[in-house]
Amino acid sequence: MLWSIGAAPAHEVVTAACDALVAGLDSPALLALASRTRGEADYEVPGILPAALEELGLTYYAPGSRAGEEAAVRALANQLLSGELTPRELALRAHQRFGHRLPLAERLAELDDEYDTLEYSGRTPAQLDADITSEAHRLARRPRSSPEPMDAPA
Numbered sequence: 001m002l003w004s005i006g007a008a009p010a011h012e013v014v015t016a017a018c019d020a021l022v023a024g025l026d027s028p029a030l031l032a033l034a035s036r037t038r039g040e041a042d043y044e045v046p047g048i049l050p051a052a053l054e055e056l057g058l059t060y061y062a063p064g065s066r067a068g069e070e071a072a073v074r075a076l077a078n079q080l081l082s083g084e085l086t087p088r089e090l091a092l093r094a095h096q097r098f099g100h101r102l103p104l105a106e107r108l109a110e111l112d113d114e115y116d117t118l119e120y121s122g123r124t125p126a127q128l129d130a131d132i133t134s135e136a137h138r139l140a141r142r143p144r145s146s147p148e149p150m151d152a153p154a
Contacts, residue, residue, distance in 0.1 A: 001061050001068055001071040001072045001075055002072055002075055002076075003045070003049075004061045004062065004063045004064075004065070004068045004072070005063070005064075005068060005069055005072045005097060006063075006097075007072060007076075007093070007097060009041070009042075010041035010042045010044075010045040010046075011038045011041040011042075013033065013041065013045045013049060014033060014034060014036045014037075014038070014041045014045065017030055017033040017034035017052065018034045020034070020056075021034050025056060027052060027055035027056055028055065029048055029051035029052035029054075029055050030052045030055065030056065032048050032052070033045065033048045033049060033052045036048070046063075059071075066102075069098060069102055069104075069105075070102070070104045072097070073094060073098070073102065073104050073105045073108070073139060074139050074140060076090055076093055076094060077090065077135070077136035077137075077139035077140050078136075078140055080132070080133065080136040081133075081136055081137065081140055086129075087128070087129035087130075087132035087133055087136075088115065088129070088132075090108065090132055090136060091108050091109075091111045091112035091115070091132050092112055094108035094109060094112070095108060095109040095112035095113070104139070107135050108132065108135060111128060111131055111132050111135065114128055115128065
């Protein structure tokens with residue numbers, strides 16, 4: 001889903017497919033995806049990824065879809081909770097990617113704005129980090145919405 005919003009390059013999808021094979025998952029489209037070179041990834045991932053996810057029983061989020069953006073916000077929140085991102089990085093990435101236009105990410109954008117005014121607010125960075133972590137927990141618990149229907153591949 002991070003690839004579908006432009007937050008991860010296509011070659012990382014290929015790497016994830018390789019990791020999935022190593023972990024014991026297997027399907028024809030997953031194998032096709034994992035066999036792509038870094039140079040082929042940008043051109044091949046869009047055509048293979050939907051089938052690979054379907055074969056694995058996973059949801060494909062079409063690039064630009066609201067459901068995909070919301071899933072990406074939840075994925076970023078989970079990256080914070082797993083220690084892959086700091087609170088500041090989560091707020092910044094959500095704000096940069098979605099601004100104030102995605103309701104699910106609005107609180108993160110607001111908290112990112114607060115980093116710019118900390119010296120005037122009387123709050124500490126630790127307090128702001130705690131608020132972002134709390135928001136990440138809320139996002140991780142939020143029920144998933146249904147993906148938007150996607151057009152059939154050409």
